[in-house]
Amino acid sequence: xxxxxxxxxxxxxxxxxxxxxxxxxxxLRDPGGFTDxxxxxxxPLLDLVSxxxxxxxxxxxxxxxxxxxxxxxxxxxxxxKVVERFDEAGFLDSPGFALRKGRIEGDWLARSSRPAAHxxxxxxxxxxxxxxxxxxxxxxxxxxxxxPPHDGAPxxxxxxxxxxxxxxxxxxxxxxxxxRALLERADADLFxxxxxxxxxxxxxxxxxxxxxxxxxxxxxxxRDFFEALQRRYGHDLLASETAHRAEHSVEFQAVMLxxxxxxxxxxxLPVLASxxxxxxxxxxxxxxxxxxxxxxxALRRDAAGDGAQGLRHRRCGxxxxxxxxxxxxxxxARLPRAGGGRGSAHAGGGDGGTSGRLLRLGGRRxxxxxHLRALADLRVPARAAPYAVVRFEPExxxxxxxxxxxxxxxxDPETLRLGAGEVxxxxxxxxxxxxxxxxxxxxxxxxxxxxxASTGRGALRVGGRRYALGS
Numbered sequence: 001x002x003x004x005x006x007x008x009x010x011x012x013x014x015x016x017x018x019x020x021x022x023x024x025x026x027x028l029r030d031p032g033g034f035t036d037x038x039x040x041x042x043x044p045l046l047d048l049v050s051x052x053x054x055x056x057x058x059x060x061x062x063x064x065x066x067x068x069x070x071x072x073x074x075x076x077x078x079x080x081k082v083v084e085r086f087d088e089a090g091f092l093d094s095p096g097f098a099l100r101k102g103r104i105e106g107d108w109l110a111r112s113s114r115p116a117a118h119x120x121x122x123x124x125x126x127x128x129x130x131x132x133x134x135x136x137x138x139x140x141x142x143x144x145x146x147x148p149p150h151d152g153a154p155x156x157x158x159x160x161x162x163x164x165x166x167x168x169x170x171x172x173x174x175x176x177x178x179x180r181a182l183l184e185r186a187d188a189d190l191f192x193x194x195x196x197x198x199x200x201x202x203x204x205x206x207x208x209x210x211x212x213x214x215x216x217x218x219x220x221x222x223r224d225f226f227e228a229l230q231r232r233y234g235h236d237l238l239a240s241e242t243a244h245r246a247e248h249s250v251e252f253q254a255v256m257l258x259x260x261x262x263x264x265x266x267x268x269l270p271v272l273a274s275x276x277x278x279x280x281x282x283x284x285x286x287x288x289x290x291x292x293x294x295x296x297x298a299l300r301r302d303a304a305g306d307g308a309q310g311l312r313h314r315r316c317g318x319x320x321x322x323x324x325x326x327x328x329x330x331x332x333a334r335l336p337r338a339g340g341g342r343g344s345a346h347a348g349g350g351d352g353g354t355s356g357r358l359l360r361l362g363g364r365r366x367x368x369x370x371h372l373r374a375l376a377d378l379r380v381p382a383r384a385a386p387y388a389v390v391r392f393e394p395e396x397x398x399x400x401x402x403x404x405x406x407x408x409x410x411x412d413p414e415t416l417r418l419g420a421g422e423v424x425x426x427x428x429x430x431x432x433x434x435x436x437x438x439x440x441x442x443x444x445x446x447x448x449x450x451x452x453a454s455t456g457r458g459a460l461r462v463g464g465r466r467y468a469l470g471s
Contacts, residue, residue, distance in 0.1 A: 005083060005084075005092060005094045005095075005096070006057055007054050007055060007056060007057055008052045008054070008083045008086065008087070008092050008094070009052060009054030009093040010049065010052040010086070010091060010092060010093070011030070011092060011093050011097065012031075012032075012199070012200055013029065013030055013091060014029050014030070015028055016386075023042070023043075024043055025041060026040070026041045026046060027039065027040050027041075027386050028040075028041065028091065029386075030090065030091070030199075031199040031200075032199035033199070033245070033246035034090050034097070034101055034104060035089055035090030035100075037089040037090070037091075038386050038433075039086070040386070045082075047068065048061065048065060048074065048082065049082075051064065052083075052086070052092070058079050058083065059076060061079055062074070062075065062076045062079055065079075105242040108242060109241070109242065112211075113210050113211045113213050113218055114208060114210040114211065114213060114244055114245075114270075115213050116212075116213045116215060116255075117245070117246050117248070117251060118251055118252075119214070120408055121167075121402065121405075121406045121407040122167035122168060122169070122252070122402075122408075123167065123169075123252070123255060124168075126215065127215050130216060130255070130259070131216070131259060133168060133172070134255075134256065134259045134260070135147065136172065137168075137173055137175045137176035137179075138176040140172060140173045142173040143172070143173040143176040143177070144173075144177050144180040147183070147260070148183055148184050156185055157186065158181060158186050161181060161186075162178065163175060163178035163179065163253065163256075164252075165195065165248060165253070167248075167390070167406050168252070169390060169391040170390055170391070170440075179256055188266070189264070189265060189266045189267065190222050190266065190267050190268070190269070191253075191257060191266060191267075191269075192225075192268070192269040192299070192303075193250045193253050193268055193269070194271045194272075194273055195247065195249030195250040195253070195270070195271070195272055195273070196272070196273060196274070197243050197247055197249075197272040197273060197274040198247060198248075198249070199243065199246075200274050200277065200278070201243040201274045202240050203235070203236075203237075203239050203240040203274075203291075204273065204274060204275035204278075204289060204291050205233075205237060205271055205272070205274075205275075205295050206271065206272045206274075207226060207229075207230075207237040207241070207269060207270060207271045207272075208221070208241045208270055209221050209223060209238070210244070212251060212254040212268065212270060214251075214255045214258045215255075216258040216259055216262065217258055219254040219257060219258055219266075219267070220267045220268070221267060221269060221270065222268070222269055225269055225302065226269055228302050229269070229298055232298035232302055233291075233294060233295050233298040234298075235291055235294075235295075237271070240272075240274075243272050243274070244270065244272060247272060248406065249272070250270040250272065254268060254270070275289060275291075275292050386433055386434075387403045387404060387405065387428055387429070387433055387434070387435035387436070388403065388404040388435060388437070388438050388441075389401045389402070389403060389424075389426065389428075389435045389436065389438060390402050390404050390438050390440065391444065392437070392441045392445045394448075395410065397462070398410060398413070398462050398463060399411040399413070399462065401428065401441070403428060403435060404438075409428060409429075411426060411462075412427060412431065413465075414467065415427035415431065416460060416467055416470075417469065418469050418470070419436070423436060423437060423442065424436075424437040424441075424445055424469065425437065446458070448460055448461075449469065450466070
């Protein structure tokens with residue numbers, strides 16, 4: 001086994017429950033976007049994976065499990081195979097992962113701007129479609145009404161703004177209410193956006209000087225304000241800059257600002273925050289890390305020193321913090337850390353060769369233990385779908401689905417079926433996974449379904465052909 005994986009250590013991954021055939025599994029995926037593989041683990045296998053703490057060798061794990069499980073314990077070859085597959089998938093903190101991470105981050109750092117990582121998935125990727133989508137947040141039946149005209153300086157000024165960072169397909173009207181307040185009560189030309197970093201990072205705060213690209217144009221970064229803030233803060237705000245690569249919280253605000261302030265010059269300072277979970281994990285308080293109050297004080301002083309009007313732009317959720325402001329009149333956009341829950345699921349560009357496949361685990365013994373036999377070729381049946389369809393809508397001569405990882409893809413109507421409780425499912429990610437329709441997406445699908453006399457069910461018409469919804 002490759003040196004460095006002798007004592008395997010699991011990376012910080014997101015775990016989520018899955019049901020399959022009446023049993024429970026635990027799914028693992030990477031919120032940092034360095035791999036898009038998903039591992040589905042039978043509960044008994046957690047006994048092994050819990051030992052991936054960087055302190056146990058394969059032989060030591062084998063001895064521990066033998067004492068716990070006797071003859072049903074996996075052998076060293078089984079354990080070594082699981083470790084190997086975890087490392088290949090990018091789930092272990094290992095030399096192999098360090099190379100993968102370095103390559104992905106190196107390519108990103110070499111760019112002159114920060115690409116729009118979620119365009120075409122969490123929000124429309126085409127200019128006209130995106131404008132229409134955002135305008136619809138206001139005219140939606142649950143929205144605040146048509147966009148207000150900009151008629152000079154506001155009569156009252158915002159000192160804080162709470163806005164969502166859920167994907168546009170689900171959170172649209174909420175964005176409308178938040179940004180209507182901004183349009184009516186703020187005329188700043190700098191927005192400091194403090195967004196939650198869902199994947200975590202080494203530093204409590206991380207900025208980037210890369211303009212944030214959007215389909216509507218890039219949001220430029222105010223370098224002068226950044227340099228003044230960093231001098232007063234006294235720490236390197238670019239040390240964890242690569243956390244901006246796949247994080248969506250700031251990106252969504254940049255898109256909204258580009259649409260709504262299209263006729264008004266402005267700049268941003270994008271800052272990601274990650275300290276509340278770290279403090280809780282260490283059983284401490286956020287302010288116990290001196291960098292946290294020092295940064296907030298620096299932000300407050302620099303903004304006040306420039307005579308800026310502060311607008312704090314936060315997302316609802318535990319641990320929310322607000323962004324900052326700037327000279328002239330600055331707005332401070334800041335979003336919270338969504339404590340364990342996901343305001344929207346994370347999508348990231350992983351290593352190209354890993355998509356479209358569940359992580360297959362298991363030994364090759366003649367008759368492996370029961371908890372390893374379940375891993376021999378683990379596919380996801382209906383009730384174990386690791387993806388959810390959160391939106392179903394027409395696209396060209398067919399239909400598109402938006403998934404809970406913020407990606408959007410064309411529906412393969414051949415894969416549509418009804419599962420238990422008449423819940424619709426389809427296959428996604430090139431046919432590799434099942435996706436379960438959310439209630440809202442199921443309603444959107446059913447609005448398009450026509451009666452099918454031959455089956456007694458319904459059928460979806462796509463390109464002149466009818467696809468019956470089978471079971």
